[in-house]
Amino acid sequence: MSRAGLSRLGQRIQEPAISWLMKLTLSQPGMASLAAGFTDNLSLPVEAVREIVESVLARPRLGRAALQYGSTAGDESLRDLTSQHLRASDMEASGKPQPSSLYSPDRLLITHGSQQLLYLCTEALCDEGDWVLVEDPTYFVYLGILRSRGVRARGVRMRADGLDLAHLEEVLESMKASGELRRLKMIYSVTYFQNPSSITTCFAKKKAALALLKRYESAAGHPLYYLEDAAYRELRFAGDDVSSALVAPRGASRVLYAGTYSKPFASGARVGFGLLPEPVFTAVLRIKGNHDFGTSNFLQQLLAEALARGHFRKHLPRLRARYASKRAVMTQAIRERFPSGVRWEDPQGGLYVWATLPSRCPTGFQSRFFKQALAAKVLYVPGDLCYASDRSRRPSRSSMRLSFGGSEESGIRTGIERLGRLMEKHKL
Ligand SMILES: Cc1ncc(COP(=O)(O)O)c(C=O)c1O
Known part of the structure; x- marks a missing residue:
């Protein structure tokens, strides 16, 4: 003590x-x-936000709803619009239709920035002494979350198009041999213009990483998740968008997708989101209920209006x-x-x-x-x-x-x- x-x-x-x-x-x-x-x-987007705030507050019913508490999972219209945005991005990136069920707002929750989602997912999955695989190098703030919670991190080398799969396999194999695999919970990957290296993970690597995790699940004795941090997805100024890992086989059941409106719209609003499979979704939602029982409703309305009225797209x-x-x-x-x-x-x-x-x-x-x-x-x-x-x-x-x-x-x-x-x- x-x-x-x-x-x-x-x-x-x-x-x-x-x-x-x-x-x-x-x-x-x-x-x-x-x-x-x-x-x-x-x-x-100062002008757009001023216009939105004025118009929300000019409509008393909407204004009062915005100034009232909301639900833990988040504003329904923002969840719908976020799910549509994500699906449209993946359809464009993959050049294929994607089922709406993959992006169901029922498994999407709004968080205080994607940072909160990263924390909640880690809390929901990891006990002290568990392992998370991270990229070498990775987002140092996430390493701080792991350290503070007593979760151990092991690095997997990167190549120009994402994880070094041979090294990932080597790490998984050595963890299997040492018995540590039973305490491995997930791999954390910042897949778009990675912070700090700016590397983007190609879709083939996301798919291959998920397939590799699958091979080791029976030795681990539990699901091995892929936490895809897409914080910079929209900040692309060259090349084409890449599909999220959600689109890959087992994407629906093993990918925890973390997105944000901080980087592409307003970092001061700190509105982020997560699309999660069960049972992680319910666990994260319940933990969030204890943390704050819901992200600022006012800021969620702001983002919902920005998406609905096309401000986000134009920005x-x-x-x-x-x-x-x-x-x-x-x-x-x-x-x-x-x-x-x-x-x-x-x-x-x-x-x-x-x-x-x-x-x-x-x-x-x-x-x-x-x-x-x-x-x-x-x-x-x-x-x-x-x-x-x-x-x-x-x-x-x-x-x-x-x-x-x-x-x-x-x-x-x-x-x-x-x-x-x-x-x-x-x-x-
Ligand atoms: C890789 C990465 N993930 C997540 C975040 C968290 O951003 P926010 O909580 O504003 O969504 C950041 C912020 O810099 C980041 O660089």
């Missing part, structure tokens, strides 16, 4: 790096922040064009300023460039490079935050995630210029 009377979670919990990075970004004028995953300020091309141009500003600055020893990929969507310095130059919070970057007033996310700390392999310690989401063009250029100067000082 802790002297302060804290629970094991209360004692174990550390300040999430995301909170610290966001605080630093907001509190330090002059800091060029390429760290926090803020969305682009100038493209936030996307503008948003994509804006991010594409900010991406071009960042990549151009990188070409001009970063030494040739730094490797990076030009992203096709999302908010990030993932850059890797030579291994002799670590970039973590405790590194000389990071401290010098802070002193030079530029902030990035150290790559080593994005790796599960498992003993099966050594994570990259010299990468960085650079975001072109929140900063304006001049801030992006300044940030890259400051980093470039520092890299030159380190003779990279």
